Amino acid sequence: MSTFADSAYKLAKEAKRTMEILAxxxxxxxxxxxxxxxxxxxxxxxxxxxxxxxLQQNPSAITTVLVHHLTVKRSKRVxxxxxxxxxxxxxxxxxxxxxxxxxxxxxxxxxxxxDFAKDYSELMTSYKQNFMEIDLGGNGGIGLDPPxxxxxxxxxxxxxxxxQTEYGVLNLKRGSQxxxxxxxxxxxxxxxxxxxx
Amino acid sequence: MDNNxxxxxxxxxTQSSEALYETGLDDEFATDDVAxxxxxxxxxxxxxxxxxxxxxxVEDLTELIEHQGxxxxxxxxxxxxxxxxxxxxxxxxxxxxxxxxxYLRTRLYKIxxxxxxxxxxxxxxxxxSDKEYEYAQSYAELLEKHYSKSFLNTLPQSQxxxxxxxxxLSSVSVPDEYSAVIVRGKEEQGMFELESRRQxxxxxxxxxxxxxxxxxxxxxLEEGQVELI
Numbered sequence: 001m002s003t004f005a006d007s008a009y010k011l012a013k014e015a016k017r018t019m020e021i022l023a024x025x026x027x028x029x030x031x032x033x034x035x036x037x038x039x040x041x042x043x044x045x046x047x048x049x050x051x052x053x054x055l056q057q058n059p060s061a062i063t064t065v066l067v068h069h070l071t072v073k074r075s076k077r078v079x080x081x082x083x084x085x086x087x088x089x090x091x092x093x094x095x096x097x098x099x100x101x102x103x104x105x106x107x108x109x110x111x112x113x114x115d116f117a118k119d120y121s122e123l124m125t126s127y128k129q130n131f132m133e134i135d136l137g138g139n140g141g142i143g144l145d146p147p148x149x150x151x152x153x154x155x156x157x158x159x160x161x162x163x164q165t166e167y168g169v170l171n172l173k174r175g176s177q178x179x180x181x182x183x184x185x186x187x188x189x190x191x192x193x194x195x196x197x
Numbered sequence: 198m199d200n201n202x203x204x205x206x207x208x209x210x211t212q213s214s215e216a217l218y219e220t221g222l223d224d225e226f227a228t229d230d231v232a233x234x235x236x237x238x239x240x241x242x243x244x245x246x247x248x249x250x251x252x253x254x255v256e257d258l259t260e261l262i263e264h265q266g267x268x269x270x271x272x273x274x275x276x277x278x279x280x281x282x283x284x285x286x287x288x289x290x291x292x293x294x295x296x297x298x299x300y301l302r303t304r305l306y307k308i309x310x311x312x313x314x315x316x317x318x319x320x321x322x323x324x325x326s327d328k329e330y331e332y333a334q335s336y337a338e339l340l341e342k343h344y345s346k347s348f349l350n351t352l353p354q355s356q357x358x359x360x361x362x363x364x365x366l367s368s369v370s371v372p373d374e375y376s377a378v379i380v381r382g383k384e385e386q387g388m389f390e391l392e393s394r395r396q397x398x399x400x401x402x403x404x405x406x407x408x409x410x411x412x413x414x415x416x417x418l419e420e421g422q423v424e425l426i
Contacts, residue, residue, distance in 0.1 A: 034351045041353040076356060079348050080368055087343065091309070112346035116339065123335050127305075130328050133259050133266075134297045144299055147291040151284050179284060 004040065004068075007032045008075040015082045022089050025110040030082070033075050040068045090117050094124065095138045152182050154194040163188070230257055231293060236424055238300040243379070243425040244418065245411050246372035247307045247315065250326040255300075258293055265290050304329060312337045313360060313369045374412040380423045381406045389417070 011029045047061050090113060093105065101109075101117060109117065128136045137144065160172035165184040172178075172193065188194045237251050269286040271279075308315060308325070312333050315321050325333060341359050349357050361368040382401030391397045391413045399407045401422065417423045 030348055031351075034348055037352050037356060041356065072356060073361070076352070076361065077368070080344070080361075083344060083347055087340065110347065112343055115346070116343040119339050119342075120336075123332065123339065127328060127332050131259070131297070131301065133262050134294050134301070136298055136301060144302060147288075147295050150288050150291050179281070181284075181287075 004036065004071045005075055007036065008078040011082050012078045015078075015085050019085065022086070022093065022105060022108045024108045025086070025113065026082075027110060030079065033079060037072050037075050040072050044068050044072075086113065087116065091120060094121055098138075149182055151179055152185075153177060153179050153197050154185055154189065155197050156193065157195050158193050160188065160193045230254060230261070231296075234258055234293070234296050234300070238296050238303075240418065240425045241300055241303050245374060245376045245378075247304060247311070247321070247324055248418075249324040250304070250329065252326055255297060258297060262290050262293060305332070307372075308333050309336055311370050311372055312340070314371050317369075374415070375410050377408050378411045378414065379406060379408050379426050380414050380418075381426055382423050383421070386422060 007029050011026065011033060014023070014026060014029070044065050047065050051058070051061055090109070094117060101114065106114070124138055128138065155177050156172045156174050159174050163170045163172055165180065170178055170180065172188075177197070185194055189196055234251075234254055237248075237254065241248055265286050269283045269290070271283075304325075308329060315325065315333055316337060322330065344359055345357075349359065359368070382403060382405060384401075384403065386401040388398040389401050391399065391409065393410050393413055399405070399409065401417075406426065414423055418425065
């Protein structure tokens with residue numbers, strides 16, 4: 001027979017090992033820990049019931065109850081920690097990448113976790129709607145990095161004629177220089193018409 | 198032709214500054230707001246606990262951004278001068294948006310981390326905006342439901358509570374008031390005695406910077422006498 005809290009120990013180690021990634025949910029281990037907790041609690045209840053009938057309180061019985069009780073509490077803490085860590089990871093994916101339920105992740109999630117991810121996405125979206133002007137990011141959108149170089153200075157290397165941008169028409173004549181929105185000209189830079197200076 | 202467009206743009210400028218004035222956001226005002234927002238954001242980032250929500254400030258700045266967005270759009274079809282002006286507006290707007298976004302997200306992070314603690318303490322709860330409070334409540338429900346479905350509901354009745362406390366170990370995360378913060382006085386205010394170490398005094402002035410326990414300067418921060426850096 002294995003020692004009590006063995007599976008909890010295993011789960012704690014697994015949680016530590018998979019801190020950075022979203023590993024498949026370890027349903028078997030979680031189940032066996034729950035089973036053990038139920039078993040220990042029934043033992044405790046039985047001993048307590050016995051103690052009531054015996055007039056003299058037995059020190060060894062009391063110790064047993066204490067040890068079992070601590071085991072239960074410890075296992076429960078491991079379960080909480082394991083689930084919390086996964087929840088945090090799931091939340092992070094939702095903010096940074098959006099769709100947590102892509103096929104890769106989906107197999108790693110438990111049923112309740114899939115529900116949680118959906119509900120959390122909704123919660124996040126509804127909070128974000130209070131700040132439409134700001135765009136709080138999330139769902140793989142804008143991150144928390146400070147904005148850098150919204151506009152850049154470019155020099156025209158090759159005549160490209162007139163280019164329509166959000167800011168009106170740019171007449172790209174060789175040798176001229178513009179201060180433009182980065183997103184507007186990125187493709188032109190790549191194709192060699194413009195040079196970032 | 199050229200004259201005409203210059204004239205047009207100058208009219209636009211006057212109009213926009215009038216509009217600015219109407220909403221109570223004249224230039225000086227707005228600059229102050231941005232500077233204040235920057236400090237508020239730095240304080241929030243550096244303090245272990247959540248600080249009172251600055252509703253007025255966030256609202257004012259949001260309004261300003263909305264308005265500036267319109268001004269920037271007006272500049273689109275105008276002459277080069279206006280377009281340049283519009284670019285400057287845009288760049289500055291992105292910066293302000295970043296501040297507010299980061300500020301709100303920092304708060305959300307703390308709300309999620311200390312949800313139970315926040316909801317159980319009326320004095321701390323007051324620091325949240327209405328929306329944040331709603332968010333905290335929904336999040337707490339969500340988490341409890343998740344734990345319950347994942348494993349708690351298979352445990353015996355006596356073990357189903359989410360919040361545990363065994364001796365000094367509690368499952369409720371609480372902000373660490375003893376963590377170190379780096380602090381600077383705002384004005385010359387003389388000496389201030391540290392609560393945690395009575396024999397030590399720090400000098401509050403814009404020139405002196407200290408690393409102290411958060412709990413020691415918590416009140417000073419609330420009163421706005423110091424700022425975190």
